[in-house]
Amino acid sequence: MPRRPTLIRLALVVAGSFVAACSPTTATRPAASVAAPPPAPAVPPLSLIPQVASLQRAPGSFVLRSGDTLGVPDGDRAAAGAAQWLAERARASRGLALPLATGGDVAAVRFVRDGSVAAAEGYRLVIAPGGVQIRARTDAGLFYGAVTLWQVLTSVPAGAPLPALAIDDAPRFAWRGLMLDSVRHMQTPEEIRTLIEQMAEHKLNVLHWHLTDDQGWRIPIKRYPELTRIGAWRIPPHAGHDGEPKRYGGFYTQAQIRALVAYAAARHITVVPEIDLPGHATAAVASYPRLGVTGKRPKVSVDWGVNTTLYNPSPATVRVMEHVLDEVMALFPSHYIHLGGDEAVKDQWQASPAVQAERRRLGLASDDALQSWFMNQLGSYLGAHGRRMIGWDEILEGGVPGDAVVMSWRGSKGAVEAAGKGHDVILSPAPDLYFDQLQSDRADETTGRIPVKSLADIYAFEPVPKQLDAAGVAHVLGAQANVWTEHMPSFAHVEHAVFPRLDALAEVDWTPVVRRDWHDFLARLPAQLARYRAAGIAYADSAFAPDIAVDADAALASGRTRVTLSNQAKYGTLRYTLDGSAPDAHASVYTAPFEVGLPVTVRAAAYAADGSVLGAPRSRVIDRVALLTRGTTALANCPGNPFRLRVQPLPDVTSLSPVYELPLFNRCQQWADAPLDGIHGLHVVLQRLPNNYALAHDAKLVVQRPHATPFGELVVHLDRCDGEVLNQWTLPDPSRAPRTLTFNAAITPPPGRHTLCFALTAPNDGPLYVFDRVQLLDAVR
Numbered sequence: 001m002p003r004r005p006t007l008i009r010l011a012l013v014v015a016g017s018f019v020a021a022c023s024p025t026t027a028t029r030p031a032a033s034v035a036a037p038p039p040a041p042a043v044p045p046l047s048l049i050p051q052v053a054s055l056q057r058a059p060g061s062f063v064l065r066s067g068d069t070l071g072v073p074d075g076d077r078a079a080a081g082a083a084q085w086l087a088e089r090a091r092a093s094r095g096l097a098l099p100l101a102t103g104g105d106v107a108a109v110r111f112v113r114d115g116s117v118a119a120a121e122g123y124r125l126v127i128a129p130g131g132v133q134i135r136a137r138t139d140a141g142l143f144y145g146a147v148t149l150w151q152v153l154t155s156v157p158a159g160a161p162l163p164a165l166a167i168d169d170a171p172r173f174a175w176r177g178l179m180l181d182s183v184r185h186m187q188t189p190e191e192i193r194t195l196i197e198q199m200a201e202h203k204l205n206v207l208h209w210h211l212t213d214d215q216g217w218r219i220p221i222k223r224y225p226e227l228t229r230i231g232a233w234r235i236p237p238h239a240g241h242d243g244e245p246k247r248y249g250g251f252y253t254q255a256q257i258r259a260l261v262a263y264a265a266a267r268h269i270t271v272v273p274e275i276d277l278p279g280h281a282t283a284a285v286a287s288y289p290r291l292g293v294t295g296k297r298p299k300v301s302v303d304w305g306v307n308t309t310l311y312n313p314s315p316a317t318v319r320v321m322e323h324v325l326d327e328v329m330a331l332f333p334s335h336y337i338h339l340g341g342d343e344a345v346k347d348q349w350q351a352s353p354a355v356q357a358e359r360r361r362l363g364l365a366s367d368d369a370l371q372s373w374f375m376n377q378l379g380s381y382l383g384a385h386g387r388r389m390i391g392w393d394e395i396l397e398g399g400v401p402g403d404a405v406v407m408s409w410r411g412s413k414g415a416v417e418a419a420g421k422g423h424d425v426i427l428s429p430a431p432d433l434y435f436d437q438l439q440s441d442r443a444d445e446t447t448g449r450i451p452v453k454s455l456a457d458i459y460a461f462e463p464v465p466k467q468l469d470a471a472g473v474a475h476v477l478g479a480q481a482n483v484w485t486e487h488m489p490s491f492a493h494v495e496h497a498v499f500p501r502l503d504a505l506a507e508v509d510w511t512p513v514v515r516r517d518w519h520d521f522l523a524r525l526p527a528q529l530a531r532y533r534a535a536g537i538a539y540a541d542s543a544f545a546p547d548i549a550v551d552a553d554a555a556l557a558s559g560r561t562r563v564t565l566s567n568q569a570k571y572g573t574l575r576y577t578l579d580g581s582a583p584d585a586h587a588s589v590y591t592a593p594f595e596v597g598l599p600v601t602v603r604a605a606a607y608a609a610d611g612s613v614l615g616a617p618r619s620r621v622i623d624r625v626a627l628l629t630r631g632t633t634a635l636a637n638c639p640g641n642p643f644r645l646r647v648q649p650l651p652d653v654t655s656l657s658p659v660y661e662l663p664l665f666n667r668c669q670q671w672a673d674a675p676l677d678g679i680h681g682l683h684v685v686l687q688r689l690p691n692n693y694a695l696a697h698d699a700k701l702v703v704q705r706p707h708a709t710p711f712g713e714l715v716v717h718l719d720r721c722d723g724e725v726l727n728q729w730t731l732p733d734p735s736r737a738p739r740t741l742t743f744n745a746a747i748t749p750p751p752g753r754h755t756l757c758f759a760l761t762a763p764n765d766g767p768l769y770v771f772d773r774v775q776l777l778d779a780v781r
Helices: 007-011 016-021 077-094 139-153 189-201 254-265 282-287 315-331 347-351 353-361 367-384 413-420 455-460 491-498 501-510 518-535 552-558 696-701
Strands: 054-062 070-072 100-102 109-113 123-128 131-136 162-169 175-181 206-210 270-277 336-340 388-392 405-408 425-427 476-483 547-550 560-566 573-577 594-597 600-607 618-622 629-631 645-647 660-662 668-675 681-689 713-718 725-730 740-746 753-760 768-777
Touching: 054 123, 070 077, 077 100, 077 109, 077 139, 077 518, 109 139, 123 139, 131 139, 139 162, 139 189, 175 189, 175 501, 189 206, 189 254, 189 491, 189 518, 206 476, 254 270, 254 315, 270 315, 270 367, 315 336, 315 367, 336 367, 347 353, 347 367, 353 367, 367 388, 405 413, 413 425, 455 501, 455 518, 476 491, 476 501, 491 501, 501 518, 547 618, 552 560, 552 668, 560 573, 594 600, 660 681, 660 768, 668 768, 681 713, 681 725, 725 740, 740 768, 753 768
Parallel strands: 070 100, 070 109, 109 131, 175 206, 175 476, 206 270, 270 336, 336 388, 388 405, 405 425, 425 476
Antiparallel strands: 054 162, 123 131, 123 162, 547 560, 560 594, 573 600, 600 618, 629 768, 645 660, 668 753, 681 740, 681 768, 713 725, 713 753
């Protein structure tokens, strides 16, 4: 006598497509398991990320217990792999032991091949009082069904019943990608496996692996061993001092690469390698100068940005790169191979008589056409071996080689142009899907590019450009986010940048537009954050961190101020304390702005509806000193170029803090409306940074101010950056001075509020200076 109704009974109470998914087979268990399940909540919350295409609830529930079996068809290795993944995740997250069983129909969870599931990666998941079925036509579909079942399992408390339901699901896009840059900073194979596992749990299916660039060559090529013996290593600025390594680099062995590719493939993730050319070639040319234009051996670059070293576009270089691709293809079975094509500044080609003679011999009208010819040689070589080239959108400029796929990174314009010409495209625009953009402008955010791309910004991204007609839409393969690691020297930086924005990306790539809802997504996140904590993922809580805002004018004038609490996502219950204690679930609930007397320390945290904390508490000290101080992130750029970066003191140190904001093109910052009543002095702290930025043609945008002393000055202007000079200090010889510089001076400013402009006149070919903090003083220290 079965202890639960059969799956067919559930089919009688749900609609249409649900019926086809159900089986008349009864699931039984050993007699020792026959205890009545606890009552299920009416509608338990389900943290399914990405949101599924269709979900129908049904009466009843099912309790999955240790000892229950996972049934797979005889000889179906892919089904067994999906079941084994589920068993491992269930053990790790819920302590359940779920053995695999082959053949027969008696199992608590059955994996079933079903030709009626039309989508290539689609699946049907049915949870009924009599058991669970995962049905799919393909290997990937069975795996994604297992992922969704695990998400259901971890959406309810441990031991609680799973709600009866039917899910019919399939992805919106075929390409659901994440790019990892392992050149600027490397990750260990174990760290990359961590990232791959999380991608699998989010149903992403492409890891684009950036392996060569100016700053290193990370893939061993047996025929050309110098690529890693020389090209894999660089000497950092300040090598061996203040936490900088004496040399930075390394490479992945071919065995490690094969193991990572296999690990990803078991989770239905394809690893697509990128070998960047004809630009971003410094490490390769440092290894084999004959690959370059000048014949000289450069150093492996320590400079972020656009280096100008190019490959020599000669038949001899083409042959070498074909040999390289032979070994790349042997390591990576991916149909796609990425050949870069971006940021190839043509200065070296234009200055080379030999290159220009080769261009004319080929009958090419421009250097852009020469790049297209060079890449087409290699794209055709890939095609002859059953592979297909991908290139960044610059490959449009000289004519897209062959049937290359265009990855649009300079906005979506490249995708529109390429799709209009009949080429497949992948949307990966900057800054929209660049995970090296900051997640918030909070002072406690770590390194990255500005402007901010928040969790909400990623969620709002639409991969299909509005300009495309139906034919163009058919060429959109999907979207991917990029993790460029110039400012991510450790895996902790990568985790902070990627999670939880990966959840938003997954939903952009997988979920139908009509099923995407920001508020529903936020409601599903607390359980996902719990999964991250269980897996040891150091995710960013930037979206939920409390912002503690005050009325500075009132505080300085009266010693009292109005405090307003908020967070970026506008989600959760904010709780706060004023006695210095950490806020907990019993702390005061914020409902409206409140008044406090100075000095005071406000501490706050956001809580989800289930009582779980959404992030670490934040605090703000409110007193006169704090109100008269501006840190590095609170000083604005002076008029001109708005570009700025948030950087560490040295490029390769691995701590998450301190950080400094660097206005790279105009080394000048200002404090607008500074309260100068009663102010008689200034305290300024500068940090000296290495000038390791390659700007190529953008170097002309860097402002150079006249300097009266050899190493420049720090000048404080009133009201405008060409206004009255309140004071100035001479910058010391950087070879003899500490990296942290402190300046104090008396000033006699007019009363009221005025803008203070802090301009640096240091020579552009010297080190960079950034502001640690500026403090207004009642008296000179």
